[in-house]
């Protein structure tokens with residue numbers, strides 16, 4: 001069932017990656033394979049009113065109404081300032097508010113916390129995560145992620161990969177996208193966690209896992225969440241329980257280079273936390289949790305510098321594994337509804 005993926009000898013020595021292509025997983029076959037399992041799709045979304053509706057509608061049309069594969073589509077509204085929640089609700093999603101789900105707990109920032117809230121709200125035994133800024137979204141993004149989990153009980157987590165065009169205003173660089181991945185995350189993984197170097201898109205926001213396992217993992221706040229998840233899965237379930245699937249090509253909203261710098265800094269901060277846990281570095285925190293950037297012009301440009309000095313907190317924190325938090329969450333969520341599907 002798996003095609004061997006030829007990777008570096010370092011990686012091959014560790015394990016053969018379980019790789020498949022989305023087209024081999026047909027919705028009808030998956031519905032049959034699903035039996036009594038339940039499936040949730042979770043979309044973390046901050047200010048995604050332009051794209052979230054179409055993604056939700058596509059999943060619902062193809063994988064809820066035409067084929068009963070997906071049991072619920074959840075959009076986590078991650079402190080959006082736009083109409084994300086309304087648009088998602090009108091498209092048929094169950095909309096969950098990040099702050100409402102985490103009420104009474106310390107406030108954390110960013111995508112990782114939205115994912116944790118989504119996992120807390122999800123009722124399926126399999127949970128697939130899909131970014132809400134995708135364009136030209138097709139249902140094979142979901143079926144590709146679910147296929148390996150439904151076909152093989154030994155698989156606990158599936159990571160998507162794809163080509164990533166970099167779409168600038170004038171032209172498109174076919175594989176120019178994934179800039180943080182290529183310039184920072186991939187070199188970092190090869191250097192420090194070579195067992196994970198065979199993941200084609202280690203930062204992909206499209207992945208699925210068994211909820212029982214996901215609930216055993218801490219969720220790092222912000223953009224460190226994907227890197228931490230891979231490292232933590234490697235530690236807890238091992239490489240053989242992880243798979244990846246070719247989803248073709250992915251189009252999304254590109255962030256500015258400056259914003260990607262902050263993303264990269266969060267990912268590095270996250271890597272430090274894992275190095276500390278494994279005893280590679282002694283200090284629990286890096287020397288600084290701030291990133292200084294220089295922005296052209298701006299009202300606060302320093303005289304003689306012509307640039308504004310911009311400082312952001314890029315430290316990350318983490319939510320404990322959800323399995324440890326059920327009692328607290330039950331106070332203000334509808335987790336009790338789980339009995340309806342389990």
Ligand SMILES: O=c1ccn([C@@H]2O[C@H](COP(=O)(O)OP(=O)(O)O[C@H]3O[C@H](CO)[C@@H](O)[C@H](O)[C@H]3O)[C@@H](O)[C@H]2O)c(=O)[nH]1
Nearest residue numbers: 044045046078110111114131132133203204205223226255
């Ligand atoms: O505070 C936030 C920030 C982002 N998002 C959502 O998270 C998804 C991905 O965020 P985005 O800013 O589009 O990330 P990318 O620039 O696409 O970054 C890539 O790399 C990140 C770091 O690993 C991953 O988290 C992303 O999924 C992956 O697509 C989108 O649906 C966002 O709306 C939130 O829900 N809350």
Ligand SMILES: O=C(O)[C@H](O)COP(=O)(O)O
Nearest residue numbers: 177178179180181203254
């Ligand atoms: O995953 C990444 O590397 C970042 O999201 C940047 O992606 P982009 O270069 O396609 O915008």
